[in-house]
Amino acid sequence: MEHLTLLYRGPLASCDYDCPYCPFAKRRDSPETLRADRAALERFTGWVAGREHRVSVLFTPWGEGLVRSWYRRALVELSHLPHVERVAIQTNLSHRVSWTAEADPSRLALWATFHPGQVPYERFLGKCLDLAARGIRFSVGTVGLPEHLGAVRRLRADLPPGTYLWVNAAEGRVYDDVEAAAWTEIDPLFPVSRHPHPSRGLPCRTGDTVVSVDGEGTVRRCHFVPAVLGNLYDGSFQEALAPRPCPLDMCDCHIGYVHLEPLGLYDTFAGGVLERIPALLGSD
Secondary structure, three states, rough: EOOOOOEEOOOOOOOOOHHHHHOOOOOOOOOOHHHHHHHHHHHHHHHHHOOOOEEEEEOOOOOOOOOOHHHHHHHHHOOOOEEEEEEEEEEEOOOHHHHHHHHHOEEEEEEOOOEEOOEEEHHHHHHHHHHHHHOOOEEEEEEEHHHHHHHHHHHHHHHHOOEEEEEOOOOOOOOOOOHHHHHHHHHOHHHHHHOOEEEEEEOEOOOOOEEEEEEEEEEEEEEEEEEEEEEEEOOOOOOOOOOOOOOOOOEEOOHHHHOOOHHHHHHHOOOOOOOOOOOOOOOO
């Protein structure tokens, strides 16, 4: 096994934001759940630290991870391991970013989402500019809702030109050509997100060089296919790794369809697949 990408999602499902399009808005985890999440993450981090082959890790928590010290610590620790090529997390940037000074910036990356109405604009922009000044790799994005268009246009104008601003199509929303053109002006790759991708029978890297891992160590090919490949900690997943076609009719989430081989997005995002930074911007 030359390289394995791990998409990790533990028990954490609490968030400090109240986005109307998210089922985890303002949800609070019990102390027991938080303890379980911390223990699961530390176990996972220990497993990664003990590997010899190259790995990359993307944390995709249902809630906001960076408000929890154990996620910040895991990102810092993994960034210093020579066999970890990239460690990244999806985040709303609600927490301070000064902790990134302890990490190796050549391996750490953040996938940050802007939620207008949940955070003062200047505060979010300030976090982005702070990250840029620190030399931390990050992308910024948002959900393409019409009421957010003005704020996102402003953000695009205020961010450094080399910072990629992505736009996710809102789930279930049909965009007419005028709407799509407005979002494409901000994110030239919006057309990739605009429509769900027919995926059944298409070759996909998930289940071969990319897997999803939960807090128990259960390994699946991705977050969207429930079939179990094995367990991370007893090694049983390894014998199940193999090229395989997608079993679903559609794939409509970037963390899924980026791995669909016919889309060619590994070329588009070469060097920045996990943190969603296109290759043309990756060196800026």
